[in-house]
Amino acid sequence: SAGVSLFGLAALLLPEQFPHYLAAVKSLGLGPALIYSAKFALAFPLSYHTWNGIRHLAWDMGKGFKIPQVNQSGVLVLALTLLSSAGLAAM
Template structure:
């Protein structure tokens, strides 16, 4: 009881906290944090109730569910961004698939290359297949260089964004045609 008397004679908020801890039988010699979380107030609503309240309010105000991509005017920067992300995902998936195939398939690469040659595919169809394989890689490479220029702080004005976008598309197509039909 003497310790409670000593604590109660102190001044300030610290003495009040210590007095409360002493009354509850909390040991002051070791950390004891239960005092702090015992007094947490329970939540008044659940997440489901909050969600229902949100949707009811939006329905009452005649708000749309969510803006859809069809309401936006498509632009070159928007398409370049979406395509850049898509080619990145596609190329990483293709590289992973080829690496896994190299580990799992029983034959080596020259065997499968000879298999493709034995199919007697016409040169235009083979060129078209090479074009389809090279186009995403060249686009992703050139657009990656464009992004590196942006990292340097160059080309942020809207006319430059459009000009570099068209340049990336043009270079990608030219490179893909050159690789597909001349190599």
């Protein structure tokens, strides 16, 4: 989350507008696999915190405290994180 915060702060403080920096990244000629990987790396922590936050809301309501349920919800969070990160990176 520190990286995302720094990225957002830099976006506010840098002198040029977003299209300028987007053109600079495109001019580097990076392959689609590298760009997808970078987008996935940015989307993963945001997705994980979102899904795990929903998991914690269920815990706040007193649901899912048995060990099998904890394990199942953990696997579900990881699966949803991977799927949503892949979808966001594909945008």
